[in-house]
Amino acid sequence: MMSGGSQLPPGAQTRASVGRLEPAALAGVMSRDVAIFGRYWKATTFSSIVQPTIYLLAFGLGLGALLHKVGHLTYVQYVATGVVATAVLFSSAFPGMFNTFIRWQFQRTYDAMLAAPVDVEELITAEILWISLRAGVYGLAPLLVGLAFGLEPELGMLLVVPIGFVTGFGFAAFGVTVAAVAKTIDNFNYITSAVLTPLFLVAGTFFPISNLPAGVRAVAQVNPLYHCVQLVRDASLGSLGTPDLVHAGVLLAFALLMWRLAIQQLGRRLID
Amino acid sequence: MASARAAAISMRGVRKRFAEIVAVDGLDLEVPAGVCFGLLGPNGAGKSTTMRMLTAQALADEGAISVLGYELPRQSKQARLEMGVVPQLDNLDVELTCRQILTVFARLYRVARGERAEAVQRALQIANLTARADTIVRELSGGMRRRLLVARGLIHEPRLVLLDEPTVGLDPQVRQELWSLIDGLRTRGVTVLMSTHYIEEAERLADTVAVMSAGRIIAQGTPAELVAEHAGEQVLEVYGPPERLAQVDELAASNGWASRRSGPAVAIMRAETLNGLAPEGVRRPANLEDAFVALTGQEIE
Numbered sequence: 001m002m003s004g005g006s007q008l009p010p011g012a013q014t015r016a017s018v019g020r021l022e023p024a025a026l027a028g029v030m031s032r033d034v035a036i037f038g039r040y041w042k043a044t045t046f047s048s049i050v051q052p053t054i055y056l057l058a059f060g061l062g063l064g065a066l067l068h069k070v071g072h073l074t075y076v077q078y079v080a081t082g083v084v085a086t087a088v089l090f091s092s093a094f095p096g097m098f099n100t101f102i103r104w105q106f107q108r109t110y111d112a113m114l115a116a117p118v119d120v121e122e123l124i125t126a127e128i129l130w131i132s133l134r135a136g137v138y139g140l141a142p143l144l145v146g147l148a149f150g151l152e153p154e155l156g157m158l159l160v161v162p163i164g165f166v167t168g169f170g171f172a173a174f175g176v177t178v179a180a181v182a183k184t185i186d187n188f189n190y191i192t193s194a195v196l197t198p199l200f201l202v203a204g205t206f207f208p209i210s211n212l213p214a215g216v217r218a219v220a221q222v223n224p225l226y227h228c229v230q231l232v233r234d235a236s237l238g239s240l241g242t243p244d245l246v247h248a249g250v251l252l253a254f255a256l257l258m259w260r261l262a263i264q265q266l267g268r269r270l271i272d
Numbered sequence: 273m274a275s276a277r278a279a280a281i282s283m284r285g286v287r288k289r290f291a292e293i294v295a296v297d298g299l300d301l302e303v304p305a306g307v308c309f310g311l312l313g314p315n316g317a318g319k320s321t322t323m324r325m326l327t328a329q330a331l332a333d334e335g336a337i338s339v340l341g342y343e344l345p346r347q348s349k350q351a352r353l354e355m356g357v358v359p360q361l362d363n364l365d366v367e368l369t370c371r372q373i374l375t376v377f378a379r380l381y382r383v384a385r386g387e388r389a390e391a392v393q394r395a396l397q398i399a400n401l402t403a404r405a406d407t408i409v410r411e412l413s414g415g416m417r418r419r420l421l422v423a424r425g426l427i428h429e430p431r432l433v434l435l436d437e438p439t440v441g442l443d444p445q446v447r448q449e450l451w452s453l454i455d456g457l458r459t460r461g462v463t464v465l466m467s468t469h470y471i472e473e474a475e476r477l478a479d480t481v482a483v484m485s486a487g488r489i490i491a492q493g494t495p496a497e498l499v500a501e502h503a504g505e506q507v508l509e510v511y512g513p514p515e516r517l518a519q520v521d522e523l524a525a526s527n528g529w530a531s532r533r534s535g536p537a538v539a540i541m542r543a544e545t546l547n548g549l550a551p552e553g554v555r556r557p558a559n560l561e562d563a564f565v566a567l568t569g570q571e572i573e
Contacts, residue, residue, distance in 0.1 A: 106364035272330035
């Protein structure tokens with residue numbers, strides 16, 4: 001193999017050899033996401049501001065008029081932090097599902113990239129990384145809106161970025177896995193209604209899970225979004241403590257598990 | 273082993289099965305460095321599967337594959353780094369501009385940061401798209417898109433290029449443009465493996481043609497060799513009403529002449545060897561299409 005290059009045609013030159021999960025490959029795949037993002041960042045930013053505003057108006061003014069406090073939190077504090085998790089969930093699970101399916105099945109972008117020196121693991125990891133970075137940063141939007149609604153600024157709010165990143169990583173990977181096993185794009189409806197909607201409601205986003213029946217409460221405990229909500233709330237309201245290590249641990253474990261699952265499931269289908 | 277080392281592509285006993293279908297069935301293929309090699313076969317012969325195995329986007333069930341001296345699939349990433357691929361299906365990002373797409377692929381192919389802009393410029397030039405550099409792909413014509421696909425596969429100046437049905441579905445003028453582009457690659461010493469089901473394309477561009485049918489190579493040589501060996505020097509075309517053609521078919525069969533229906537005529541191969549029994553007809557030089565049909569038993573575009 002060492003002498004293999006000696007008889008090759010002109011143009012043969014020494015190039016860097018390649019390994020596993022290379023930063024250059026990840027950056028290359030993400031540079032495409034960045035270029036595409038340049039086309040739609042306005043729409044994304046608009047909806048990431050308007051959506052929490054509507055939630056805060058609807059729940060804050062509507063439900064908040066009946067419900068002044070949840071535990072020791074004002075309803076604005078409660079909802080604004082809850083909406084962060086909602087925003088992270090939707091801005092990661094949906095792109096994970098739809099972008100993956102469209103790029104893989106309709107645009108065949110993944111086919112093009114896999115013909116270049118990019119492995120399945122790098123391709124999927126880079127896509128999930130990009131989605132989760134975006135989800136983490138845009139997770140701040142509901143808090144910014146919350147500030148306008150009277151939320152107190154807190155340095156810990158910046159932790160929303162890494163919390164949103166880890167949560168978003170898990171849900172983006174979940175979305176990729178769904179896209180990998182879905183036969184058609186219409187099948188996403190099953191996941192959206194039967195999985196994502198309950199996940200986002202039964203997570204302590206708009207109402208506490210402590211009032212729910214024991215069975216539902218147990219389910220909520222294993223909902224990664226519940227742990228995200230708790231962490232965001234503690235970080236943004238300056239009340240981080242030991243239980244938050246558990247929340248962070250659950251989110252990290254979820255992200256790791258979903259990452260490997262996404263690579264396994266989509267990888268099987270990208271390579272014949 | 274010296275010859276094996278000089279080969280840009282080597283496939284030995286390669287098999288690939290999809291559920292019930294055997295797409296590639298004991299394929300042996302050797303592409304020497306520096307040639308334009310045509311893989312000619314009807315649709316469904318296994319050409320695209322063969323191409324996908326060379327980038328490890330399909331994994332062989334059996335057999336050994338090496339590309340540019342790298343063993344697949346283990347070292348496929350290194351092989352992909354040094355080759356360019358032009359797919360049959362347009363998989364361009366319709367929302368991006370030509371320049372953006374080429375820049376992304378320059379990164380994917382590890383073109384150094386300082387050389388990327390220049391590489392993009394050069395690729396645009398090769399594809400004659402410099403004036404369209406900042407046009408969004410959605411707004412390009414079919415021919416421009418195909419040229420951009422080629423430019424994308426050449427962004428890192430690969431020494432091996434895989435072209436899967438490079439001109440399928442293009443109008444004749446655009447096809448000519450692409451042919452001169454491909455011819456230019458060969459002139460520059462780049463090894464080209466091109467799959468096609470267009471006889472004319474193989475005849476014009478390929479130094480060596482391998483005829484593929486039902487997942488394996490059934491004949492290989494220069495176009496002229498293939499014609500001489502499988503269709504002879506001349507072909508006799510006999511025209512007439514259906515009854516006459518049926519008679520000629522019978523005559524050919526009883527004399528053991530190789531013949532085929534060619535549109536409104538019966539074409540008899542190796543007309544130069546026919547004895548006095550030869551029917552009235554038009555003699556013309558044998559071509560690759562005759563050889564192809566004689567080999568595969570299939571008519572083609």
